[in-house]
Structures are given as C-alpha cells and as structure tokens.
Amino acid sequence: xxxxxxxxxxxxxxxxxxxxxxxxxxxxxxxxxxxxxxxxxxxxxxxxxxxxxxxxxxxxxxxxxxxxxxxxxxxxxxxxxxxxxxxxxxxxxxxxxxxxxxxxxxxxxxxxxxxxxxxxxxxxxxxxxx
Amino acid sequence: xxxxxxxxxxxxxxxxxxxxxxxxxxxxxxxxxxxxxxxxxxxxxxxxxxxxxxxxxxxxxxxxxxxxxxxxxxxxxxxxxxxxxxxxxxxxxxxxxxxxxxxxxxxxxxxxxxxxxxxxxxxxxxxxxxxxxxxxxxxxxxxxxxxxxxxxxxxxxxxxxxxxxxxxxxxxxxxxxxxxxxxxxxxxxxxxxxxxxxxxxxxxxxxxxxxxxxxxxxxxxxxxxxxxxxxxxxxxxxxxxxxxxxxxxxxxxxxxxxxxxxxxxxxxxxxxxxxxxxxxxxxxxxxxxxxxxxxxxxxxxxxxxxxxxxxxxxxxxxxxxxxxxxxxxxxxxxxxxxxxxxxx
Numbered sequence: 501x502x503x504x505x506x507x508x509x510x511x512x513x514x515x516x517x518x519x520x521x522x523x524x525x526x527x528x529x530x531x532x533x534x535x536x537x538x539x540x541x542x543x544x545x546x547x548x549x550x551x552x553x554x555x556x557x558x559x560x561x562x563x564x565x566x567x568x569x570x571x572x573x574x575x576x577x578x579x580x581x582x583x584x585x586x587x588x589x590x591x592x593x594x595x596x597x598x599x600x601x602x603x604x605x606x607x608x609x610x611x612x613x614x615x616x617x618x619x620x621x622x623x624x625x626x627x628x629x630x
Numbered sequence: 631x632x633x634x635x636x637x638x639x640x641x642x643x644x645x646x647x648x649x650x651x652x653x654x655x656x657x658x659x660x661x662x663x664x665x666x667x668x669x670x671x672x673x674x675x676x677x678x679x680x681x682x683x684x685x686x687x688x689x690x691x692x693x694x695x696x697x698x699x700x701x702x703x704x705x706x707x708x709x710x711x712x713x714x715x716x717x718x719x720x721x722x723x724x725x726x727x728x729x730x731x732x733x734x735x736x737x738x739x740x741x742x743x744x745x746x747x748x749x750x751x752x753x754x755x756x757x758x759x760x761x762x763x764x765x766x767x768x769x770x771x772x773x774x775x776x777x778x779x780x781x782x783x784x785x786x787x788x789x790x791x792x793x794x795x796x797x798x799x800x801x802x803x804x805x806x807x808x809x810x811x812x813x814x815x816x817x818x819x820x821x822x823x824x825x826x827x828x829x830x831x832x833x834x835x836x837x838x839x840x841x842x843x844x845x846x847x848x849x850x851x852x853x854x855x856x857x858x859x860x861x862x863x864x865x866x867x868x869x870x871x872x873x874x875x876x877x878x879x880x881x882x883x884x885x886x887x888x889x890x891x892x893x894x895x896x897x898x899x900x901x902x903x904x905x906x907x908x909x910x911x912x913x914x915x916x917x918x919x920x921x922x923x924x925x926x927x928x929x930x931x932x933x934x935x936x937x938x939x940x941x942x943x944x945x946x947x948x949x950x951x952x953x954x955x956x957x958x959x960x961x962x963x964x965x966x967x968x969x970x971x972x973x974x
Binding site: 519520521522523524525528529532540542566590608609610 | 793795949
C-alpha cells in the first residue's frame, strides 16, 4: 500500500495525461493495484485546479500536455501542498530538463511492475521532491 | 613554403621570375577574381577590372579606404578591426563580408588578404583577392535549414512512435484486463489495433494536419460494411478535425461499429446505421451535433456493464475535445448523440 498515505484505505490518485487512452489504462491498472483514480485531467489548467484543491494522496503526471504545455506548474503546486508526485513520460528523466530530481520517473510504455513499485511506496525520495 | 607568411613565387618556363608589367595587368584584369593591393599603411592603391565592374564604381572612388563604403554597414567595423589587426601583425587574413554590387544588391564576398615583403624584408603591403560566394552561402543556409527540419521530423516521428506504442499498450491492457470473461478478447484487440492503424494512415495521408469528419466516419465504418455498403448512410456539412480529435472520434466510432456488428443493426442484413451531423456557428466556435442512429437490428437491451467501448465514447471524446455524448439503448435501435464545440 502506498507509503505516503497511512490514513485512507484506498489511495486517491490524480492522473494528468493528455492522451485519453493512456489515462484510461492508468485508471484500470491503478484500480487493480488497490488505488482509486479520483481525478483525471487532460489539460494543464484542469490539472492545476485539481492540484490546488483535490483531496488526493499522490499524482502521476505526464510531462507534455499538448500545445507545448508542460506539467511542471502542476508539480510545483503539488509540492507546495506536500503531495507526492511521479512523472510518466516517454522521454525518461531527460524530459524533465533537470527539474524535480527527487521525483520518481516511470517510462512509457508503462511497465506494470514499475507502477506497482510506486504504489507500494518504493522509489519515492525521502527528501524534498524539489 | 618554409615561411607561411611569404608568397611562394611562381615563374615562367624560361626561368624569369615574372611577366612584364602590362601582361600582368591584363592577366589580373581577366582573371575571374577581384584583386586589390594596399601599401604598408593598409590603404589601397590598385584594383583590377573585375573589382570595379562588380562594385560599378570608379577607381578613384575605391582608392585608399574608399572601397570600405561599399561594405555592408553591419559588417564594416568587424572587417576594419580584423584588417587593422592583420596589418599590425603582418599576417594573412581570410574574411567574409557583404559588399554592395553595382545593382545595389549586397553579395557575400570571401576575401583573402596576404602580406608581401620587399627585398630588404620590410612590409611592402597586402594583396587581396575576393570572390562572390553568395550562392555557396545560400546553399549552406538551405542545407542547415534542411538539417534542422530533418532533426525536427525525426524527433516528431520518435514522439509519434512512442505515443503509438503507449496507445497499443493501453488498448491491450484495457481489452484483456477489463474483458477477462469476454469470449473473444483477441478479436476485439485486433479490431482496435486496426482502427488505430487506419486512423494513422488517414492522418499520414493528410500530413498530420487534420482530417474531415466525413473521411473519419468513412474510415471507421469501412471494415464493417464490406458486403452491404448501403447499410450505413453518412452525411453532413464539411467539418475539419485536428489529429487528436480525429483519433478520439475514430476510436469512439470504432466502438459503435463494433457494438453494432455484434449486437446491433450491423449484425443483421436488414439493419441500417444513419450517421448524420450538423453544425452551427456560436461565439465559442463551431457547435457540432452528430448522431449515430441504428435501425432494423434485433431488439436492443442495455448492456450489463459499461465497458471499454462506452468509456471510449463518453469519456474519450470529452477528454480530447470537450464533447458530451449520450448513448441511448432505445428498443428499436441504439442512438448515440455527440455534441462538441470545435475550434474553441
């Protein structure tokens, strides 16, 4: 079970992903792993408003959100609220341009075991994700 | 060759070192290169005909530092600085700058300047030889542009391949995990891959700029109407779709077709599907109303659970272009209504 959330039974997850098909898959996979995808955002603004207000335990963030939008502002907002987040990207850590060195990165296409490790609380940096 | 600062002196067959003065002048005037000479003070005292023909100016206008007036203002101080450094160091200099041609056009010039020395070893001055390399410079610029474009295309292609792989994985996970008890998950999977592939073909034909709604609908229904094309009626005004909208709508339409072929109007010979759409201009953009209407199929019963197909239709369309969709399992035929605002 996700380490960052001892209180809720099923960790609530925010998924920010601009490809609907991929968002649906993450939803299915996370559900199988005992999580609830409580919020899905496909665009930057939507993701930002969830990051500011939503009751979530952790977030998975795609980096490129179309129209040259990046999810970095969402990550900053989550960081401000102390909510853990990981990036899901086809470009690996290189795609983060040196930012958020403490945040886990899951490669696309997603390996189910990588996702499982994250949900089990592995790979999260004990230090500040920024 | 031992001293790179000195010219290697050429010669004539009979061993004399030089041509007579007049012949030298003729040679210089007919060689396809613009020559000039400066004294030890750096001021020019001699230009050949090609130079004067190029600039279209008279010799007395070019003499001294006059020729510098023809150098492009943006290149002038750079050239003056490097020239005075070469003069001071008595070193050769190779430079490129723009020089005004007789017709007023600035051309890129490659200019090689080299010092020459008198018998007593003192600096005699410099010889300069200049050629118009504009065409070469332009070709290099075009080549650089092409390289940048190619790099962009490769990055773009890489991004698309990765996206496609991720999409295939998503289809696989959703088909095989959600439909564990389904009788033919492999067939469903193949069908969905086929829809993905056909949509990519369509987008590639349109150079990934966009498609029309008409061709997206035709492409989606094509594998389901081989035998009786008349079973699907398609019609509506011209509507342009972005690549992402094309993808989302293709998946949604594929699921509608698939459902119709297995349970609905396309599962019997007398069934029909009518796909119609209309548009209306609003302040937010073009409002699209598309309806998928099945007729003449077996009686419709709502599905026991909402699976991949319904999710792809309802949420996939909302995710990609804020469309709202309604699926009505009416007894005489399924009706799906999609409302979207385009270009918002």
